[in-house]
Amino acid sequence: MTKRISLTRYLVEQQRVDGLIPSQLRLLLEVVARACKSISHAVNKGALGGVLGTADSENVQGEIQKKLDIIANEVLIEANEWGGHLAAMASEEMDGIYLVPNRYPQGEYLLLFDPLDGSSNIDVNVSIGTIFSVLKKPEGDRGVEESDFLQPGTQQVAAGYCIYGPQTTLVLTVGDGVAMFTLDREQGSFVLTDENVRIPEDTKEFAINMSNMRHWDAPVKRYIDECLQGKDGPRGKDFNMRWIASMVADVHRILTRGGIFMYPWDKREPSKPGKLRLMYEANPMGWLVEQAGGAATNGRQRILDIQPTQLHERVSVILGSKNEVERVTAYHSAL
Ligand code: P6P
Numbered sequence: 001m002t003k004r005i006s007l008t009r010y011l012v013e014q015q016r017v018d019g020l021i022p023s024q025l026r027l028l029l030e031v032v033a034r035a036c037k038s039i040s041h042a043v044n045k046g047a048l049g050g051v052l053g054t055a056d057s058e059n060v061q062g063e064i065q066k067k068l069d070i071i072a073n074e075v076l077i078e079a080n081e082w083g084g085h086l087a088a089m090a091s092e093e094m095d096g097i098y099l100v101p102n103r104y105p106q107g108e109y110l111l112l113f114d115p116l117d118g119s120s121n122i123d124v125n126v127s128i129g130t131i132f133s134v135l136k137k138p139e140g141d142r143g144v145e146e147s148d149f150l151q152p153g154t155q156q157v158a159a160g161y162c163i164y165g166p167q168t169t170l171v172l173t174v175g176d177g178v179a180m181f182t183l184d185r186e187q188g189s190f191v192l193t194d195e196n197v198r199i200p201e202d203t204k205e206f207a208i209n210m211s212n213m214r215h216w217d218a219p220v221k222r223y224i225d226e227c228l229q230g231k232d233g234p235r236g237k238d239f240n241m242r243w244i245a246s247m248v249a250d251v252h253r254i255l256t257r258g259g260i261f262m263y264p265w266d267k268r269e270p271s272k273p274g275k276l277r278l279m280y281e282a283n284p285m286g287w288l289v290e291q292a293g294g295a296a297t298n299g300r301q302r303i304l305d306i307q308p309t310q311l312h313e314r315v316s317v318i319l320g321s322k323n324e325v326e327r328v329t330a331y332h333s334a335l
């Protein structure tokens with residue numbers, strides 16, 4: 001039997017090797033992992049826990065909140081606010097930033113998260129997940145402001161997600177590749193199950209919500225149309241399609257076997273650059289994909305290079321197998 005390496009041991013050994021995980025960051029990642037275990041427990045209870053269905057509230061996006069959205073958000077806030085590793089947090093489920101209360105020590109990190117991504121799938125028992133991104137707060141003693149969060153994705157010091165599916169799996173990068181940890185429910189600990197995750201540069205599998213086809217821009221229409229033509233078309237091979245409507249699940253599949261995920265800008269709401277959020281969906285997922293040898297753009301530029309202007313800003317997302325993302329991006333610049 002191969003040696004079981006826990007998340008804690010992995011982080012300690014990585015800390016010794018490359019210094020990418022200062023002790024405060026290691027504490028932060030372990031606290032987030034513990035919070036994800038609690039969220040997994042709540043999710044797995046489902047109807048038995050009285051946690052399904054909607055709450056009587058909307059989030060900043062104007063979306064009806066699910067009860068589990070709020071529960072997951074509260075779990076992450078309560079787990080992280082007292083440890084002394086954070087200065088502030090930001091969440092898809094909260095309008096503004098959350099400053100660590102003065103009664104607790106202030107740390108040097110900023111934590112951003114989508115506490116429960118894919119929540120439209122909660123009530124139908126389809127995989128969902130928590131996405132998180134870690135930034136450093138700017139130097140100096142002044143209090144943290146929302147503008148301190150508006151850093152490009154290249155500034156992330158850690159990013160990851162936890163997928164609540166047939167397994168509960170934590171996927172993490174600190175800038176030295178991607179590692180996966182599967183929750184051992186008997187031991188209650190995350191165990192290293194995949195190290196140095198790599199995405200194949202080519203794929204025959206695309207993920208997009210095809211019902212929006214009539215609203216897409218020409219480059220996206222061209223790319224998908226060529227895929228649909230299969231081996232008799234310009235691509236010379238048949239493609240498969242997947243769409244789980246849970247970014248965490250679609251990205252996990254791509255990290256596991258390759259593929260391209262697209263949620264592009266479309267004509268339904270032309271003033272919005274896309275549906276997905278830059279700070280706590282596209283940036284963490286984009287970094288994970290790049291760290292696994294893939295690529296992530298908004299069709300015209302690298303997602304991680306985008307300078308944010310608003311905490312909840314949206315972005316067009318094209319990510320996954322490098323050669324496919326580069327093809328779609330080239331189609332955009334060909335216009
Ligand atoms: P649609 C979930 O609500 C989410 O934010 C992502 O996880 C997912 O990829 C996308 O929206 C699904 O959107 O329009 O297909 O329901």
